[in-house]
Amino acid sequence: MLVRTILLPSVFRVNPENSKTEYSIVIRFLQDLENNGIVLVDDTGCIKAAMLEDINKWPQNYRKKAKELLGRLHNKDRFIEKSLNDKEQANCQNQQCQQCIRMAKIYLPVAIISRDRCNECAEQKLTEFPNIEVVDVDEYSMSEFFDTYLNQKDHFFGKGELKQQEFEDKILIPLLRDAKHVKIYDRYIGRSILEEKIAKKYKFTIKWILEVLLRERGSKFNGVFEVYGGVNSTQIRKPKTIPDAVAKLRELENEFKQLYPKFQLIIKHETKGDEIPHDRFLITNQVAVSVGRGFNLLFGNPSQLKDVKIDYCSEPGKIEQDVKKLPDL
Incomplete structure (x- = not known):
């Protein structure tokens, strides 16, 4: 069924040395997310803007496909805007990451998706929320999040x-x-x-x-x-x-x-x-x-x-x- 998640901006920041592989992994992830994923974003547009900023740096063929998939998620109303309050804070240096971590603490998604050093940072910030799985996008297909939610096509x-x-x-x-x-x-x-x-x-x-x-x-x-x-x-x-x-x-x-x-x-x-x-x-x-x-x-x-x-x-x-x-x- 539909599952709530949050995407940290680092998901779309690709290592030039592994670029083709990492572009393809993110695109496959977005395809799986289209099946039954919900993406929580802030109602100020900060997180969405960060996503597009990084995707716009991708080569044209990968950029086109990623934007197409994000467009389909948008058309299916899979981006859900949420308000943030002052009760929950996060001291990450990246403003967009702060928004994501704060939102995770308030709305408790099943998983938060990240990459590289952001994985450790997210895990540290969410130590008091053990039910939120921090998933490295490069290894998402081996995660419990994938097995339990994204890979589920039907239920009997x-x-x-x-x-x-x-x-x-x-x-x-x-x-x-x-x-x-x-x-x-x-x-x-x-x-x-x-x-x-x-x-x-x-x-x-x-x-x-x-x-x-x-x-x-x-x-x-x-x-x-x-x-x-x-x-x-x-x-x-x-x-x-x-x-x-x-x-x-x-x-x-x-x-x-x-x-x-x-x-x-x-x-x-x-x-x-x-x-x-x-x-x-x-x-x-x-x-x-x-x-x-x-x-x-x-x-x-x-x-x-x-x-x-x-x-x-x-x-x-x-x-x-x-x-x-x-x-x-």
């Missing part, structure tokens, strides 16, 4: 393997804590609305996700939270009809609006051959994942996770467009 959890809070910590919080909008696609949210027992389980999970988002983002979250479900007449047991299902879904939407007024439940009319995709998705402005089981995730008391596989989704735009084409109810 067996039934009962995780409790609700563990899934929240491992999956939901990393996905949601920096999100500006959230969209959930699961056709069975609509299809099951007239099956009271199943509908309650979907309602519980959606409420849980929304509450995690609002707790993690707080008053800063003012964006879209949309849930897409389908209604298909062939899935409704008579004498119930499509209007009955729609009425129940509108009741559900109104309940959620009490929690978050911008909540929207979009109901799509499905027919044979024109349906919401079978796979279920959680899509934010930063990343998209498929949720193998769908959003009926929990069982038992206390709640435990059903078996589920979480995969990265490479074409969220196509999913959104395919669903958008279906008529609304």
Whole structure:
């Protein structure tokens, strides 16, 4: 899942004697970071400016690729600006490094990435924060940070393997804590609305996700939270009809609006051959994942996770467009 990190300016300062190798390593690192990395930067622009200052000294072919990758991170909203306070200080001679170390002490990223002498300096400054791994960019592929986070492409959890809070910590919080909008696609949210027992389980999970988002983002979250479900007449047991299902879904939407007024439940009319995709998705402005089981995730008391596989989704735009084409109810 998404993982927070901080890049010290030294990452982009290349030794002329090893230049080709070091340029290539940094570019590979940025490619891995694009998969599931979040980069914390200060809201004054100091850290970003330092990155570009060094990259602009690179040869044109490497510079172009590095800027392209940084641009993609920017377009995916993977640079998160954070404010610094006076409580945490760092006495490094380099002003940009001071900002990075101070930010690490406040926001506790999983790793801080550096190079050469900055490794020892960062380790000294962060001795009181043992959970922050200081990673030498030249050896990042051998780090615990890489194995545990950057190299993770999917997650499978067996039934009962995780409790609700563990899934929240491992999956939901990393996905949601920096999100500006959230969209959930699961056709069975609509299809099951007239099956009271199943509908309650979907309602519980959606409420849980929304509450995690609002707790993690707080008053800063003012964006879209949309849930897409389908209604298909062939899935409704008579004498119930499509209007009955729609009425129940509108009741559900109104309940959620009490929690978050911008909540929207979009109901799509499905027919044979024109349906919401079978796979279920959680899509934010930063990343998209498929949720193998769908959003009926929990069982038992206390709640435990059903078996589920979480995969990265490479074409969220196509999913959104395919669903958008279906008529609304």
